[in-house]
Amino acid sequence: MAEIRDGIDELDRRIVALLGERMRYIEAAARVKQDRDVVRDEWRKADVIDKAAQAAEDHDFPPALVREIYEVLVEGSIAHEFVKFDQLGEAGE
Ligand SMILES: C=C(O[C@@H]1C=C(C(=O)O)C=C[C@H]1O)C(=O)O
8 A cells, every 4th residue: 555655646746746837837828928818718728628638538537527627727827827917017017
């Protein structure tokens, strides 16, 4: 059991490292977007979640669970992007 948990812990470290890398792209999007109205893009949110669900099927992981995880991830990313976007605006004022 200890070996199994060590394997899970190691994978979790790698998953979170990748999530950090993903968030750096969200921050880059905040720098590129010119208008606060385009920070939230519902079409792109649906596109990201559909692609993640497809990837889940390819990797034998429940797609419905990936949809739930990505709903939280993308909403959290949008919230983070708004914070960064607003900070950039304040810095430029
Ligand atoms: C990064 C973007 O901004 C937001 C964050 C998204 C994400 O976490 O993938 C998707 C849509 C956007 O509302 C984007 O528009 O691509």
